[in-house]
Amino acid sequence: MATTEGLRVGVGYDIHRLAEGRALVLGGVTIPSDKGLVGHSDGDVVLHAITDALLGACSLPDIGDLFPDTDPMYKGIESKILMQRAMEKVKAAGYRPRNIDCVVHAEKPKLTAFKKAMAESIASIVGIPVDTVNVKAKTNEGMGPVGSFDAIATTAVATVVKISQ
Ligand code: MG
Numbered sequence: 001m002a003t004t005e006g007l008r009v010g011v012g013y014d015i016h017r018l019a020e021g022r023a024l025v026l027g028g029v030t031i032p033s034d035k036g037l038v039g040h041s042d043g044d045v046v047l048h049a050i051t052d053a054l055l056g057a058c059s060l061p062d063i064g065d066l067f068p069d070t071d072p073m074y075k076g077i078e079s080k081i082l083m084q085r086a087m088e089k090v091k092a093a094g095y096r097p098r099n100i101d102c103v104v105h106a107e108k109p110k111l112t113a114f115k116k117a118m119a120e121s122i123a124s125i126v127g128i129p130v131d132t133v134n135v136k137a138k139t140n141e142g143m144g145p146v147g148s149f150d151a152i153a154t155t156a157v158a159t160v161v162k163i164s165q
Contacts, residue, residue, distance in 0.1 A: 006161050006162045007159055007160075007161055008057045008058065008095070008159065008160050008161070009158070009159050010053040010054060010055065010056030010057030010058070010157070010158050010159075011052075011053055011155075011156070011157055012048070012050060012051065012052030012053035012054075012055075012056060012155070012157075012158070013049055013052070013153070013154070013156070014048040014052065014153065014154055015105075015145075015151050015152070015153035015154075016037040016038060016045050016048075016151060016152060016153075017038045017150060017151050018035040018036065018037060018038070018149060018150055018151055018152060019035055019036065019037075019038045020034065020035050022035065022036025022037060022043070023042070024036040024037060024109075024152075025037070025042045025043070025044045025078075025079070026044060026045070026046045026106075026114070026152070027044070027046040027104075027117075027118030027119070027121050027122050027135060028046075028047060028079070028080045028118070028124075028125060029114055029117045029118050029121050031109060031114050032109065033109045035149065037152060040074060040075055041067075041069075041074060041075075041076065041077045041079050041082060042076070042077070042079050043079075044079035044080075045104075045152055045153060045154045046102060046104055046118065046135075046154045046156075047080060047122070047125070048079060048154070049153075049154035049155060049156040050083070050102055050122060050126075050154075050156040051079075051082065051086045052156070053100070053102075053156040053157055053158035054086065054090055054100075054158045054160065055086055055089070056158075057095070057097075057158050057159060057160040058089075058093045058095045058160055060089055060093060063082065063086065066082075066089070067082050080121075083126070084125060087125070087126060087127065090160065094162055095160040096160060096161055096163045097128050097132075097158060097160050098128075098158075098159040098160060099128070099133070099134075099158070099159050100122060100126065100132065100133045100156065100157070101156070101157050101158075102134070102135055102136065102155065102156035103136045103137070103138055103154065103156075104135065104136070104153075104154050105138055105139075105140055105146045105153040105154065105155070106137060106138075106139065106146065106152045107140055107142065107146055107148070107149045108139075110137075111135075111137035115135045115136070118135045119133040119134065119135045120133075122135070
């Protein structure tokens, strides 16, 4: 019988600016786009928000605390490397991810065709079955920085269970 005993929930949010001449990487997947996300790393808002949700569920320091953007060591680093390192901390704290859900807030490009690939990529990095990862995409109805294609944001929720004392 499934149990919710010891189940913990974390939330994560991130937003990055879009600029021309940058690759758009979301959930570890490179997506054709006129603009890509600006960031100290590859700017993958999806992985950043999910990483923060997983860390938050374990009451661990957030992604900015663990990997400061003032540290040249992390310049240009792939976000999946940061996520893998965060996962080592999650495991060391005795937690196992149970499921992940996220909403990508992007006016364009249309992400429908990439949601499955993103879920597979995220599941592979986190090390959980793909059917426990869900990716949704929403436009911002033309409003604000997301709506004007100047930024992409992501809201994420993750649950973890304690696997050791
Ligand atoms: Mg970020």
